[in-house]
Every structure is written in structure tokens, then in C-alpha cells.
């Protein structure tokens with residue numbers, strides 16, 4: 001480790017679903033925020049690849065004097081990737097999350113990161129947050145938690161706020177048209193979780209807890225809605241099982 005640099009906090013193991021519990025919908029509360037880095041790394045195939053690629057993509061699409069947004073920033077992993085990718089000192093970087101437990105811890109992680117570009121954190125609903133002059137906006141596994149009926153309106157607000165040449169990085173858990181593919185990809189995702197030390201009880205209790213709050217859609221539905229919202233081009237730049245990351249580009 002470089003001398004004088006702050007040390008990254010130790011990761012706390014996610015055991016939230018390890019013992020039998022009453023069925024309750026998943027919430028981003030203090031108990032989740034506490035174990036979140038471990039939870040997301042062991043639960044989302046490709047997360048540890050997607051984060052550094054957000055840095056690479058941000059570096060390509062940031063524009064001088066623009067704003068960059070990380071919507072649903074949690075503890076700031078995607079925010080810090082954007083911070084490190086932005087090559088212009090006059091850019092503004094904003095992280096938004098409506099979980100106060102996440103934002104409180106996120107402030108701490110941002111402070112530990114030794115970098116000159118300031119980060120503004122907003123503890124508010126991303127459905128109401130002000131967006132303008134955006135070069136890069138990230139929704140890294142966040143849109144899936146927004147009620148489906150609000151998704152087009154949010155994406156339209158993002159597209160309207162995006163500068164020509166700007167992008168949206170959209171990572172989502174997806175579902176598949178074909179029942180057979182849905183079964184295979186879900187099984188492979190569960191095998192990934194098992195390989196990362198989650199038990200069958202943990203997998204099934206978490207599955208029940210997220211069922212009503214994490215609503216995946218098909219890739220075709222995402223594509224069509226992004227184009228309807230005002231983006232000009234949509235491409236998939238990453239997929240591992242049922243976890244996908246897209247790039248929506250505004251060319252004009």
C-alpha cells in the first residue's frame with residue numbers, strides 16, 4: 001500500500017439471510033449498508049469487472065464543464081470509478097441515493113479516496129433529482145428497483161438532460177423471453193452465489209425478499225424504452241448470465 005494513503009475499510013461478511021427469518025421485502029437499510037460491498041460482490045456476477053469498466057467508459061465520454069451523475073450510488077463504488085475516469089477538473093460529479101444509511105457510509109468512502117475532483121452527494125429520490133448538462137450518467141443496478149411505471153419518465157428526463165455525445169451506462173439484472181433460457185441463466189446465477197459461499201437457505205430467502213422490489217425486464221424491453229426515451233443508439237457492452245450492462249448514446 002502507498003504510504004500516507006488511507007486504508008480501505010475491512011469488508012464485513014453478508015450473513016443477513018443465513019438464518020430462518022420472517023418474509024419481509026428487501027430494503028436498503030443500515031443492516032444492508034453495513035455488509036453491502038461483500039453482498040454485491042458475491043451476488044452480482046460481473047460486478048467486479050463492471051466497476052473498473054465504468055472508469056474506462058467515463059473517461060471516453062466525459063466532456064469539459066459537464067455534469068456526471070451516479071444515480072443509486074449506494075456506497076459510491078460506481079461514483080469513485082467515475083471520479084477516477086473523469087479527465088477534466090471542471091466537471092461536476094453528483095451521487096444520488098435515497099437511503100440515508102447508504103449516503104452516510106458513502107461520505108466516508110469518498111473521504112478515504114485520495115482524489116481532487118469534488119463529489120456532491122444528494123440523499124434524495126432519483127425520480128426528483130435535478131439533472132442537466134450531463135455527459136455521463138450511471139444507473140449501475142438501480143433502475144431495477146424503480147417501479148416499472150416510473151422507468152420511462154426517468155429515462156426520458158435523463159435523455160433530455162444528456163448533452164450531444166453523452167451517454168447513460170445502464171446495468172441491470174434482466175429476464176429472458178424464453179422460459180428455458182430464464183431457467184438456465186437463473187440456475188447459473190444461483191451456482192455463482194453458491195460458489196461464493198451462500199447456502200441454499202440464504203439464496204432462497206434473499207430471492208423471496210427481492211421478488212417484489214427488484215423487477216427485471218428483457219433486454220428487448222430495455223432497448224426499446226431507451227430509444228423511446230430519446231437515446232439514439234443502445235449497445236450491450238457486458239453480460240454475465242442474467243446481469244447485463246448497456247451503453248445508451250445520445251448522438252445529437
Ligand SMILES: Nc1ncnc2c1ncn2[C@@H]1O[C@H](C[S@+](CC[C@H]([NH3+])C(=O)[O-])CC(=O)[O-])[C@@H](O)[C@H]1O
Pocket residue numbers: 028040071072073074075076077078079096097098099102124125126127139140141142145146
Ligand atoms: N428511487 C430511488 N432513489 C434513489 N436511490 C434509489 C432509489 N431506488 C433505489 N435506490 C438505491 O439504489 C441502490 C441500488 S444498488 C446500486 C449499486 C451501486 N450503483 C454500485 O455500483 O455499487 C444495487 C443493488 O443493490 O443491486 C441502493 O443503494 C438504493 O438505495
Ligand SMILES: O=C(O)C(=O)Cc1ccccc1
Pocket residue numbers: 026039040043044173206207210214
Ligand atoms: O442477490 C441477488 O440474488 C441479486 O439478484 C442481486 C442483488 C444484489 C444486492 C441487493 C439486491 C439484489
